[in-house]
Amino acid sequence: MSLAELICPAGTPAALRTAVDAGADAVYCGFQDATNARNFPGLNFTPDELSEAVAYAHARGAKVLLALNTYPPAGKVDLWRQAADTGVRLGVDAFIVADMGVADYIARAHPGIRLHLSVQAAASSPEAIRYYCQNFGVKRVVLPRILTIPEIREIRKEIPCEIETFIFGNHGLMVEGRCSLTNYLTGQSTNMDGVCSPASDVEYTRHEDGSMSSRLSGFTIDCFGPDEKAGYPTICKGRYTAPHRPEGYYAFEEPVSLNLSRLLPELIDAGVHAFKIEGRQRSKSYVRGVVSAFRQAVDDIRAGRAANIADLVALTEGQKQTQGAFETKKWR
């Protein structure tokens, strides 16, 4: 049976402490710049904050994983190298990387430090995963959210490293690390700048009939009736029209979030080593609620008790949820 580590989001020092206190086995975080894929205003860590965070986590038996999971554009690679050097100096337990140049630098400059392959690397086959294991000594792969559990089980048999899967939070639709949708509309790149649907480009407009539209960079992404809750305008969760769908439809996916709580036992049985909770942009109270609930559930499952799944399902209260690709091929 796998260890079923719980990997929890830490967008701020306060969220990190909250996650550790709530039972995270590891937290993941990033610096306040383009070196990580949640480069949002008000989020992330200064080196001093990270230093304190590492001490706090280590004192309580939790690990700190530093996300360096964006792709440096040519001419700016040094920022990523410096971030890696700083991370090593501050004693982080592993780096989450996507770019081959970044992975190669860390493997050579800091041999022995753990490398995890980010979901941003989009390694979805045993061969791709083995490429990173062989060449950079990657110890764990974060799988893209596009595989079914039987497929994960098969991959596990063919790779020499641990598997981490997302179990809760935002449900990425596109293959991560291969998406330029945000850059197409806003001029800020998910891969190079760590930005996805930036808040600075978002506007909500109330119309005379009481309806509300959400826009990104002037493009209408969705509209909502007077009584509907307006969602955030993420391009891949938008409503559009197509020749066969003149009424407008969610062309990629409904605005749903991922919740695999019902599948936890199966994922553990398939050999998944670590469960990732998405949400570095979320509040402390969200982190506390989600991490505590999953901590309890994972402990129950590991002890052979039935987990109280109802509590986990309730976490997405009011929001539609999905088991995405994990449940069935029909999702595709």
Next chain:
Amino acid sequence: MTRLTLGPIAYHWSADMRRDFYARIADEAPVDEVYLGEVICSKRAPFHEADLPATIERLERAGKTVILSSLAEVMLKRERKATENLAAMEAPEIEINNAAGLFARGRHPHRIGPFMNAYNEATIAWMAARGATHVCLPAEMPAPAIAVAAQAARDLGLGVEVQVFGRVSLAVSARCYHARAHGRTKDNCQFVCEEDADGMPLRTTDDRPILRINGIQTLSESYVDLLPETGRLVADGVTHLRLAPQAVDMVAVAQVFRGVLDKRTPVDEADARLARLSGDADLSNGFYHGAAGYRRIAMAAPA
């Protein structure tokens, strides 16, 4: 001498359409290199695989260099097998679009495709040390990064390619959005994507064109047009300019680019012709100028 290339066909064009297309390309298009093969959806490959040897022969006879491109997404058994088979080929050259292909190819020579995320000099150097002979840069890279990457690649003896015409890939997914639009799933899609030779248009609910769907791929609504920027691209060290096949007169598109590269046609005149050839499609160059990709930025006068 700058080489003009024709990228792989992204869309599900019928076998007949492909045969006619490549026959014209072989006979009439002033392109130096042609990429063949299915890059987007492994279900489509059987429809045109049988024609590949004849197409390769025809293009090579016309003096074109032929390169076979690998799938961008490799997940299923048939995709893994297809990637492995391609990686085992001695000739023609291959372009790899997924790390599974790099794994299978080992240190044998290969090209790096636009889906491989070769964004910087460190990654390019890593790839070059493992057999890469050529790199196609990601479509969203801005000019300063292209210049640094191109210089680094050339110093290592690699060819450097940038897409200068056509819709650019903005995302790929495991889910088929063509099937979804028709209430189907990927496994029972019935190849509905064949109906849209230039992709399925998505518009915002207030009727503004925004994106194009091509099976599991999402493309830009606009055609990228870097014709006015070709001089700077070449000066910055880019050796290959890629035209992505669209459902327009690609022979004429290639002639327009060739005319500018050979300094036979003034850029303004050529760009006006390209706009006419592109029909209803908007032209854009935002990515190159560090702006939103869909935008069209006027070139500043040379300093």
